[in-house]
Amino acid sequence: MSTSRLLAELDDVGRDRRRGGYSRHVFDRGERELREWFTEQAGRRGLQVETDRNANLWAWWGEPGDDAVVTGSHLDSVPGGGAFDGPLGVVSALAAVESLRDSGFRPRRPLAVVAFAEEEGGRFGVPCLGSRLLSGGISRDAACALRDPDGTTFAEVMRAAGHDPERAGRDDAALRRIGRLVELHVEQGKGLIDLHRPVAVADSILAHGRWRFRFRGEGNHAGATPIGDRRDPMIPAARTVLAARREAAAREQARATVGRVEATPGGTNVIASAVDLWLDARAPLHPAARALVDEIARHAHEHAHDEGCTVEITEESYGDTVHFDPGLRDELRAQLDDAPVLPTGAGHDAGVLAAHAPTAMLFVRNPTGVSHAPEEHAEPDDCAAGTSALADVLRRWTA
CATH class of the missing domain: 3.30.70.360 (Alpha-Beta Plaits)
Incomplete structure (x- = not known):
């Protein structure tokens, strides 16, 4: 199934009738629906799904293992956000795996699609909460004490969703599983519009x-x-x-x-x-x-x-300022027909994890140049180009 058709399945999930766009925050109704959707879609593609101690979802192609190739993004949004920020990276990862399976490819290295929890911080205020917890960027106690606008703590929300907040926090076993990580994301700016290219490779993230x-x-x-x-x-x-x-x-x-x-x-x-x-x-x-x-x-x-x-x-x-792994950056650029290299002012889970494993990012052109708003967009052909680029990277890294 194409990336755009998969994205279309999410059209009615978490719509915000007051603000416009989507409001999908960790463990609210919309985000829980997306988690169920992810689990079901991963299962259709023969992937084993597990939830780690910090509420991040992992879908494994084959047996989970250390030094894996990891791809994916997040499913939550800012209040009144667009349809592509986060879900495009998850959907593209599932579509890339499907494309590789259909071609008869079988990875020789563990491969996982991940959906990180609370990347935007739209409910509890701290961005990239799932990856920060996993990597020790925020302590369990500090995270569990965070409160949403209704006064409910993150610990209470985790417990209500069936997770044990006492087990949250730095997860060295999960970190060891990340050998390389590549996150595909809609571009949150106009760089690719000006360059007339559908896909770019990330260079750095502002402090x-x-x-x-x-x-x-x-x-x-x-x-x-x-x-x-x-x-x-x-x-x-x-x-x-x-x-x-x-x-x-x-x-x-x-x-x-x-x-x-x-x-x-x-x-x-x-x-x-x-x-x-x-x-x-x-x-x-x-x-x-x-x-x-x-x-x-x-x-x-x-x-x-x-x-x-x-x-x-x-x-x-x-x-702090993030500089993505220069070796992976140059490798991806060479693989993708001398793709342009762009910095970004937006934070990402890949940036949080860059201090713990080699990470890279791919950007898909956004013809509006607008993000964190309903006008955010990516054309079907550009989504397909991003998915194809991601599949090529995954094939090379796991062959």
């Missing part, structure tokens, strides 16, 4: 992280409180959003985004007592990323003081 800013002031009546008597945390929060934009714009290839703001208690006619905002900051190198956040934090403290408020800043996740 990036997420920080929570909590501004505290004094809740009060919107009509009865004169402006001069207010300690309104929304004011320093708003000024910090603007400062983040200015600071990023002043630095080469830096990004700073506030995509989520929550006011407490959240009434239209109420001066907030607290405002939380989440900053996503990225830059090509670690020192630049840290300097950017430090400067935004300086502005936040200054603006809070001006309004008679306070601010607490908490780092929720951080990943």
Whole structure:
């Protein structure tokens, strides 16, 4: 079955009628449906499916073993995300395995298709949670204490889904199984549009992280409180959003985004007592990323003081600059007709695992250049080209 036809089977799963696009978060209804779909589709292709201690799904061609070739991506999405970010990599992996089996090929090296849990961090705030747990990038205790917007902990959600949160955490046995990893992903930018090519090889990932800013002031009546008597945390929060934009714009290839703001208690006619905002900051190198956040934090403290408020800043996740394995990068480029090499500002499970095993990524052209939004897209012919490229890589690596 073609990649596009397989993707079409997911069209109605996790649709977000309010935001548009899809909202599929770890162990919610939509993501559970996708897990069931993955298990069923893997079984159709003769793959053995197992779930590791950290809720990542593995579908094995033959017996599981160490030093395997691993491919796949994730099934979850950001709130109101597109149809391709994550699922394209999983679906392409299944289609590539099917193509290889139909051609009579049998791998001499263990091969697995993986679907990592909570890559986007859309429910619990920490991106690449499944791969971070597996590799020790976040501790079991820290992960299990994470809470979703309803106040439910990750431990509670794991337990309700039939997993033991006490067993979560770094999994050296699973790490040993990753001999090489290649993740196919829709491009989250316009590089391939400008290059007029359907497939590219990844070179690097920007240093990036997420920080929570909590501004505290004094809740009060919107009509009865004169402006001069207010300690309104929304004011320093708003000024910090603007400062983040200015600071990023002043630095080469830096990004700073506030995509989520929550006011407490959240009434239209109420001066907030607290405002939380989440900053996503990225830059090509670690020192630049840290300097950017430090400067935004300086502005936040200054603006809070001006309004008679306070601010607490908490780092929720951080990943240093990733340079994918240069040997694999050059090998893939040569295999794929001198494919272009592109950096990316987006984080991926392959980036998390790059410190533990040789990893590589393939990008499929996105004609809109838009990602993390319903307009994200990939044409059927480009999806087919990506799947063909992935199948060629898997054949060479497991022959």
